[in-house]
């Protein structure tokens with residue numbers, strides 16, 4: 001390392017310029033170095049955030065990874081709650097409202113195009129504190145006509161009225177019906193909903 005020393009009046013030498021700069025650089029470098037402890041803390045933090053996000057979004061800290069292996073037949077099989085009841089069951093709009101997850105003794109039901117599905121399996125998504133709670137206990141078919149990147153579905157009020165929708169919008173609703181049919185037990189239908197589209 002080059003040292004730039006200059007004589008001053010009392011005869012001693014002082015270090016100037018480059019050396020002082022070097023020491024500052026060393027200090028900066030030392031301050032930005034991560035220790036193993038820092039790295040462990042960061043990984044731990046990311047892990048905890050991931051678990052919390054999983055709990056919030058899917059209702060399970062493991063993001064339901066284990067549940068994904070459940071067979072299709074099990075997915076659509078009505079839970080013990082429905083055993084002994086005549087299925088498919090008819091629900092009035094008022095009856096359906098009771099199944100919005102606020103009552104922990106009742107399953108959570110979602111209706112789309114008049115068809116009612118039991119979505120209790122994902123109470124983290126559909127329960128009172130879930131991001132999709134507004135879609136349950138009612139038939140909000142229209143909300144499903146919006147593209148998933150749009151927040152419009154969450155701005156407009158819940159409605160089962162699909163009149164005036166574009167073909168694209170209707171197709172989205174049909175795809176969602178398909179989705180619920182393949183993933184959740186079909187429990188019945190809404191009696192006083194608007195007639196289904198063909």
Ligand code: HEM
Pocket residue numbers: 057058122125132143144146147148149150151152153154
């Ligand atoms: C900014 C837009 C959106 C984002 C970032 C988003 C994100 C997500 C994520 C991450 C999941 C997966 C949850 C899981 O199963 O672990 C999910 C599920 C879901 N999304 Fe969205 N979404 C958006 C918009 C929409 C819209 C517009 C709808 C239509 C109403 C919608 C309906 C749903 C439904 C019903 C589920 C649950 C599916 C199930 O039962 O497994 N999303 N969304």
